[in-house]
Amino acid sequence: MPTLTIEGEGSFEVEKGTRLVNAIREAGVDIGHRCGGHAQCTTCRVTFSAGEPDTMTPAEHEKLHQIKQFGEMRLSCQIRVDGPMHVTPLMRLEDQSWDDTGPEPADAIEPEDNPVSIDSLESDA
DSSP states (O other): OOEEEETTTEEEEOOTTOBHHHHHHHTTOOBOOTTSSSSSSOTTEEEEEEOOOSEEOHHHHHHHHHTTOTTTOEEGGGOBOOSOEEEEESOBGGGSSOSSSOSOOOSSOSSOOOOEEHHHHHHHO
16 A cells, blocks of 8 residues: 655655545545545646646546646646655645635546546647
């Protein structure tokens, strides 16, 4: 099982293939996911210190370009834990004026679980 290190929280063993947003939640961190994990709200944003995947879903790629944050952060709802990762969640419940973090994300990546190489997404853009 891969190790997920969450800045300021510690390290946790995670079942390989777990959606990153859900792994962070299961570790007890109240990360945002206001759209329920559909790559729309960007409240599940994280930065990587290590282990950032070199793949991305087209939905994440499109959204990050739309908000002009491509290369600055990633959307944890669009990533599966497939190896050791060290992340910093950027939007937590305690730092926002939300009543809750949002609807529970499904186990499957939505809208489509189809990550491809970032290089190929950039060359198509």
